[in-house]
Amino acid sequence: EIVLTQSPGTLSLSPGERAILSCRASQSFSSNYLAWYHQKPGQAPRLLIYGASSRAAGIPDRFSGSVSGTDFILTISRLEPEDFAVYYCQQYGASPWTFGQGTKVEIK
Amino acid sequence: QEQLVESGGGVVQPGGSLRLSCAASGFTFSTYRFHWVRQAPGKGLEWVALISYDGNDKYYADSVKGRFTISRDNSKNTLYLQMDSLRVEDTAVYYCARVTIGSGSPSWGQGTLLIVSP
Numbered sequence: 001e002i003v004l005t006q007s008p009g010t011l012s013l014s015p016g017e018r019a020i021l022s023c024r025a026s027q028s029f030s031s032n033y034l035a036w037y038h039q040k041p042g043q044a045p046r047l048l049i050y051g052a053s054s055r056a057a058g059i060p061d062r063f064s065g066s067v068s069g070t071d072f073i074l075t076i077s078r079l080e081p082e083d084f085a086v087y088y089c090q091q092y093g094a095s096p097w098t099f100g101q102g103t104k105v106e107i108k
Numbered sequence: 109q110e111q112l113v114e115s116g117g118g119v120v121q122p123g124g125s126l127r128l129s130c131a132a133s134g135f136t137f138s139t140y141r142f143h144w145v146r147q148a149p150g151k152g153l154e155w156v157a158l159i160s161y162d163g164n165d166k167y168y169a170d171s172v173k174g175r176f177t178i179s180r181d182n183s184k185n186t187l188y189l190q191m192d193s194l195r196v197e198d199t200a201v202y203y204c205a206r207v208t209i210g211s212g213s214p215s216w217g218q219g220t221l222l223i224v225s226p
Contacts, residue, residue, distance in 0.1 A: 033207075035214050044203065045153065050213035088153060092207055092214055095167060097143060099153040 002026055002091050006100035012108040019076040021103045023089035028070055033093030036065055036074045038085040045088060049074060079105070110134035110215065112204050117220035124194050128220055130187040130204030137185040138162075139209065144178060144189050145216070146200035156202070157189065172198075194224045 003026040013019055023034070032052035037045035047056040049065035052072060062077040076083055084107050089100040116128040130142070144156040157178040158167040166178050177190040187204050201219040208215050 033212065044201075044216065044218050047214060047216070050211070054211075054213070056213060090153070090214070095158060096169065097145070097155040097158075099155070101152050 001096055002029055002094055002098050004089050004091060004098055004100040006087075006089060006103045008103060009101075010104045010106060012106050013079055014108045015079050015081055017079050019074075019079055019083070019105055021074040021076075021087055021105075023072040023074070023100050025070040025072070025091060029091050029093035032067055033091060034065075034067065034072050035090045035092060036063075036072075037088045037090065038083070039088065040085045048087075076105075110208070112206070112215065112217035114202060114204055114217045114220040117202065117222045119223045119225060120194050122194060122196055122224055122226060124224070125190070125192045126194065126222060128189040128191065128202055128222070130189075130217060132185045132187070135208075137180075138182040140206045142178075142180065142187045143205045144187075145203045145205055146198075147203070147219075148197070148200040151200075154200075159187070191222070194222075196224050196226075198222060199224045 005024045007022045034052045036049040037047055039045045048059050048063050052067040053065040064075045066073045084105055087103045091098055111133045113131045120126050141160055143158050146156050147153050156169050159178045159180055163180045175193045179188045201221050203216050203219045205216040
């Protein structure tokens with residue numbers, strides 16, 4: 001199965017700062033079927049990015065996704081208070097689906 | 109509006125059984141493969157099972173193989189997860205999910221909570 005490794009484990013930043021989250025895949029998979037989610041306590045994961053770089057409906061343009069080979073990046077250009085959460089990447093291009101272990105973005 | 113709604117969660121003793129349901133609406137259910145994904149309290153996301161369009165092909169995570177059974181009823185637009193021989197470590201929120209045709213984006217329900225406790 002494809003292993004996704006997220007880094008860093010925790011990112012401590014202030015509102016207004018830029019966040020860069022990484023997700024590295026152990027092998028390539030079809031069509032860059034890589035998604036990013038954020039999750040707040042007690043809530044379901046919310047889809048932010050799919051297909052490595054497409055924003056989901058209703059997601060503000062401060063969120064962007066990019067890819068270089070098997071390295072995927074989620075960038076949040078200017079952190080808003082509601083962006084402090086745990087972020088997961090997921091590959092859905094190969095079976096079984098697999099997920100990264102998560103990156104927590106916390107207020108510094 | 110396309111929607112997935114899970115139900116059937118609850119509290120069960122170890123060794124017990126429970127069946128989860130996922131009701132789909134707003135799209136052609138029979139044209140999609142479906143997955144179950146779970147998340148234990150304070151933990152990450154774990155894929156559980158996958159079923160093909162017609163229900164003939166099923167795949168499971170090693171952690172649930174032989175205990176869980178995924179199934180579907182295309183006439184009722186409903187996905188199921190039969191869970192037997194439940195363990196404390198099966199405690200989690202269970203989500204059903206698919207990949208939408210066209211956009212290729214994942215789509216999830218809101219989840220249903222299973223608690224396995226003595």
